[in-house]
Amino acid sequence: MPNKPEPLFIDGHYHYTLSSYDPVEATLTIPHLTDEEVGYGIAGIVAERGWKEDGLPTDAWVAENVEGLGTLDELKQAVREELEQINARYVESTKGGLCAEELAKRVEQRVPTAIVERARDIVRQGFEMQAAQNGVALAQLLAASGMSEHDYEHAVDEEAQAMAEQNAALDAIVDEYAIYVDETELPAILGLSPKDAKTVIDDAREHGGLEEVMAFARRRRALEAVVRDASFTEEHETAEQAARRVAEMRAQMQTAMPGDENGGEDEGDKPHLKLV
Secondary structure (H helix, E strand, O other): OOOOOOOEEEOOEEEOOEOOOOOOEEEEEEOOOOHHHHHHHHHHHHHHOOOOOOOOOOHHHHHHHEOOOOOHHHHHHHHHHHHHHHHHHHHHHOHHHHHHHHHHOOEOOOOOHHHHHHHHHHHHHHHHHHHHHOOOOHHHHHHHOOOOHHHHHHHHHHHHHHHHHHHHHHHHHHHHOOOOOOHHHHHHHHOOOHHHHHHHHHHHHHOOOHHHHHHHHHHHHHHHHHHHHOEEEEEEOOHHHHHHHHHHHHHHHHOOOOOOOOOOOOHHHOOOOOEO
16 A cells, blocks of 8 residues: 655644545444343342342342342343343444544554654553542552553553544545534533533633634534434444353452452442442
8 A cells, every 4th residue: 555645734723635525334332241241240239239149149138228129130131121222322332443444444644753752642542540549559450451552552542543543534524525523512512501602612712722622523523413313333342242241350350450349340230230
């Protein structure tokens, strides 16, 4: 493949084009919910209420401790249904990333090195923030993840390159369709309250970063349009693939993150049945 040309730099911005502006086609992977995952969900719920025995609780215990349910079978079904809803939301959340990946393949120019370096800084900051949220140093985070320094640098490079190329693709969509965003739209686009959005805007303006915030918002608006017009096919995860995925999840849970009392569990993906 011949080397791609540099993008035009006009009015302080790089301008990219795509080989095609046709709607994107992407494949969604639908997770196969396993009995083991349902078991983890049940275990989490009953443990929060103080169940410490081996095995599963009795119908009487469920009726007494889980609001609206009277038997263990009802608890199993409720957990399964909620995990299926979580999976459905997850699949929906992947649409934007899949579309951006497909668009990036169409970019006709090479993303300048300076832009990739900026993306690399952002990726590194993300790793460092993740470590800080777990109360550990970055080196501890990498060790707990089984990632060497070489693997880490490689992951940063790959993610930064992908980020830069996807942003370039979305910038091409913005230019092609003259997508415009003003400050009044930022709360909805960024998912912030008007007050919080104003704080972001004021801080960005004070530090000379307002244009980056606006560019981010324009890309978000462009991606919304791309996802809306895209065509998706579904590919269902097999039982064997699901078993491997759950085995990897189990291994991660057993290698608890230092400083993470929940063993790395994401509270946002746990069943939320109310206990009484």
